Amino acid sequence: MMAVKLGEKDVMAVSLYSKEGNPLWEQWSTKSVASTLRTYSRMTFDYPYHKAISVHAPMGMEYPMICFNFGRPDKEGNYSDRTKYGMIGVIIHEVGHNWFPMIVNSDERQWTWMDEGLNTFTQYVAEQDFGKWYPGALSPNDKAFPSRRGPAKNIVRYMGGDQDYIAPIMTKGLNTYQFGNNAYSKPATALNILRETVMGRDLFDYSFKEYANRWKFKHPTPEDFFRTMEDASAVDLDWFWRGWFYTTDYTDIGIKEVKRFAVTGTPNENGKRLAERYNRDPKSLVYFIEEGAEGYEDAIKTNASIDDLPTVKEYIMDNFTPKEQKEMKIAPKYFYQITFDKPGGLVMPLIVKFTYADGTTSRETYPAQVWRLNDKEVTKAIASDKEIVSIQVDPDLETADVDTTNNTWPKEVKESDFDKFKEAVKD
Numbered sequence: 139m140m141a142v143k144l145g146e147k148d149v150m151a152v153s154l155y156s157k158e159g160n161p162l163w164e165q166w167s168t169k170s171v172a173s174t175l176r177t178y179s180r181m182t183f184d185y186p187y188h189k190a191i192s193v194h195a196p197m198g199m200e201y202p203m204i205c206f207n208f209g210r211p212d213k214e215g216n217y218s219d220r221t222k223y224g225m226i227g228v229i230i231h232e233v234g235h236n237w238f239p240m241i242v243n244s245d246e247r248q249w250t251w252m253d254e255g256l257n258t259f260t261q262y263v264a265e266q267d268f269g270k271w272y273p274g275a276l277s278p279n280d281k282a283f284p285s286r287r288g289p290a291k292n293i294v295r296y297m298g299g300d301q302d303y304i305a306p307i308m309t310k311g312l313n314t315y316q317f318g319n320n321a322y323s324k325p326a327t328a329l330n331i332l333r334e335t336v337m338g339r340d341l342f343d344y345s346f347k348e349y350a351n352r353w354k355f356k357h358p359t360p361e362d363f364f365r366t367m368e369d370a371s372a373v374d375l376d377w378f379w380r381g382w383f384y385t386t387d388y389t390d391i392g393i394k395e396v397k398r399f400a401v402t403g404t405p406n407e408n409g410k411r412l413a414e415r416y417n418r419d420p421k422s423l424v425y426f427i428e429e430g431a432e433g434y435e436d437a438i439k440t441n442a443s444i445d446d447l448p449t450v451k452e453y454i455m456d457n458f459t460p461k462e463q464k465e466m467k468i469a470p471k472y473f474y475q476i477t478f479d480k481p482g483g484l485v486m487p488l489i490v491k492f493t494y495a496d497g498t499t500s501r502e503t504y505p506a507q508v509w510r511l512n513d514k515e516v517t518k519a520i521a522s523d524k525e526i527v528s529i530q531v532d533p534d535l536e537t538a539d540v541d542t543t544n545n546t547w548p549k550e551v552k553e554s555d556f557d558k559f560k561e562a563v564k565d
């Protein structure tokens with residue numbers, strides 16, 4: 139056992155195991171309990187009891203202050219990474235149940251996700267902490283604790299699977315297929331994405347803590363969780379709860395079209411016609427010429443900048459954030475109109491990576507609200523002083539996008555195994 143200081147109090151982290159559990163149990167059980175107490179107390183409220191006990195057993199099961207956990211080496215004391223990580227993970231999970239649903243006392247049979255989902259999410263945070271606090275527990279090839287549930291990419295297979303066997307998270311546990319994915323993995327992943335990609339850690343953690351404190355020793359329902367997260371953060375999350383918890387929609391966002399434009403004060407034939415139609419002096423206007431149209435190459439060569447073109451500057455400034463407007467001062471020369479489409483039902487922030495001709499990159503995150511007036515597609519105007527050579531949506535796989543073949547421009551052509559086979563046969 140070891141004492142864990144939580145606020146003014148010492149809590150005993152305790153392990154009970156037979157010698158057959160060693161060397162795993164003597165090394166990692168008590169540290170896992172202690173680490174759980176620290177992370178969960180930070181994310182919610184201090185563990186209110188004097189002791190937390192982990193008992194070596196054939197399976198994982200939670201009770202107030204005591205839980206039973208699996209993970210045993212073979213007779214010679216050898217064990218795989220899977221056994222080690224599985225044991226640490228299950229201890230964190232079962233100790234974590236003291237908070238959800240035992241103290242924040244939701245109804246497990248009615249809303250399984252409110253304890254398994256919230257607990258699995260906090261387990262993920264605790265596992266990542268554990269890997270940092272006890273790097274000696276990690277295998278040489280692992281830079282971080284290899285959490286099974288929580289990372290966005292791990293839920294893709296489930297969410298992109300056969301819709302006949304997927305139920306919304308809000309479905310009563312007894313009535314769902316794929317119980318583990320439905321009640322544990324998907325809500326844990328949703329909350330992880332909400333924290334890392336939608337709200338940011340500060341806002342999320344503040345609101346999550348507020349929920350736990352408001353509802354400790356009480357009986358919250360899903361609305362209490364949803365409302366507290368919105369109320370404490372002042373962020374409208376209706377769209378997020380609706381998509382992730384009440385539907386079986388998945389994320390799929392892609393790049394539908396990219397148009398390139400050059401800007402010029404010299405009208406082409408089309409520009410002259412337009413000026414005539416609106417009875418304006420053609421020289422008083424500025425023109426965007428789409429790639430491929432007459433005058434595009436010339437316009438690119440004249441190196442015109444938006445600063446030389448006050449009319450167009452005023453017009454396009456409305457399309458950009460203050461930050462982007464500030465960058466406008468660098469006299470952009472390349473103009474793009476990018477249409478993103480959303481074949482998937484889920485609304486998600488639009489995370490975009492731009493790669494420039496000189497090899498540098500930049501990233502923009504457009505909030506989920508870009509979809510508010512059009513759920514199918516959204517168009518962004520981009521001005522740049524450097525030529526953009528490629529664009530990628532969700533470059534770090536943060537949104538659980540189920541189909542990444544439409545995430546890049548120009549489209550990445552991947553040779554199929556069949557094509558490779560045909561090539562091989564030809565030789």
Ligand SMILES: [Zn+2]
Nearest residue numbers: 231235254257
């Ligand atoms: Zn559980």
